[in-house]
Amino acid sequence: MTQTPAIFDGHNDFLLRLLRDPENRARTWLEGDGKGHLDLPRMKAGGFAGGFFAIYISSDDMPAEIDDLMGSPPYKVPLPALIDATKAQPVALAMAGHLLWMERAAEGQFKICHSVAEIRDCMEKGIVAAIMHIEGAEAIGPDLDALYAFHAMGLRSLGPVWSRPTVFGHGVPFAFPSSPDTGAGLTEAGRDLVRACNELRIMVDLSHLNEAGFNDVTKLSNAPLIATHSNAHALSASSRNLTDRQLAMIRESDGMVGVNFAVGFLAEDGRKAEDIGFDPILRHLDYLMEQLGENRVGFGSDFDGAAVPTALGDGAGLCGLRDAMRGHGYDENLMVKLCHENWLGALERSWGR
Incomplete structure (x- = not known):
């Protein structure tokens, strides 16, 4: 099994693990605690070159039976309540910290990057490259002042919503089978947020946004349309996945989609079961390349935020994924594109540098 080509990834929730166990964060990050999907040793072992590190605010009112519901479709998980900025900002600040x-x-093995040139330099030197990302903009607040503060700290990517509503718009519920057309679009504050992100060259992430909000972003944004961790609705009819119409709009904008490894968004039957192997990932890669072209598809693992196929396991298992891709017939040029080059190109188009 091989660690090359290096993989640049569209989404992980490793910061949430640190937030939940801050006293052990040094061991969790630098040595590994045997839990979750990522740590520095497993990134190195799997040829994980870097990616988007999400700042995400947990809900206290998520249904306790969510795994049972998603394990036995059809299902529609009730969405948690909106979280206001007063509650969200201290948590987001802690995660940025x-x-x-x-x-x-x-100590020189990991760097927060603000440009593609910095990411490429890290990849050449074997340094893990990180993008600060906010998943669900609760911590920003409708006056947008905090957006400028987080940008100064390194924020370069933001999703206006996770699945629950925000003052900016509405996300899709966890539902199968379901269209992503589940409610109203962006609020006026949400439209202001998209405009401000365009001005600051903060990438706007469409994953989790419902169809009406997606449509609003397409009308407002002057940047490529990018979904960091979503799959093809035609192959798995989850509300979290993208329809052919949405994929066509992403293609027309010269945007990007990162394939999500979450089993419930990969499986044809929508079942949250980890015994599915690499084949569903390959099917979604093939389909998305058919819809978007081979220059606009990569990975958005959702490591540390979702159940992934047992065959993959964790970040070190990316070596096995590469073997499966080669066995599926992908040549080296395509491997390089899917593993990192497409992401770097999309970021250059989005950030302008």
Whole structure:
């Protein structure tokens, strides 16, 4: 099994693990605690070159039986209530602090990047490259002042919503089978947020946004349309996945989709079961390349935020994924594109550098 080509990834929730166990964060990050999907040793073992590190605010009112519901479709999980900025900002600040600490603690092995040139330099030197990302903009607040503060800290990517509503718009529920057309679009504050992100060159992430909100972003944004961790609705009819119409709009904008490894968004029957192997990932890669072209598809693992196929396991299992891709017939040029080059190209088009 091989660690090359290096993989640049569209989404992970490693910061949430650190937030939940801050006293053990040094061991969790630098040595590994045997839990979850990522840590510095497993990134190195799997040829994980870097990716988007999500700042995400957990809900206290998620249904306790969510795994049971998603394990036996059809299902529609009730969405948690909106979280206001007063509650969200301290948590988001703590997670941003964790990311900054990770850079310092890794002593030259990890760097928060603000440009594609910095990412490429890290990849050449074997340094894990990180993008600060916010998944669900609760911490920003409708006046947008905090957006500028987080941008100064390194924020370069933002999703206006996770699945629950925000003052900016509405996300899709966890539902199968379901269309992503589940409600109203962006609020006026949400439209202001998209415009401000365009001005600051903060990438706007469409994953989790419902169809009406997606449509609003397409009308407002002057940047490529990018979904960091979503799959093809035609292959798995989850509300979280993208329809052919949405994929066509992403293609027309010269955008990007990162394939999500979450089993419930990969499986044809929508079942949250981890015994599905690599084949569903390959099917979604093939389909998305048919719809978008081979230059606009990559990975958005959802490591540490979702159940992934047992065959993959964790970040070190990316070596096995590469073997499966080669066995599926992907040549080396295509491997390089899917593993990292497409992401770097999409970021250059989005950030302008």
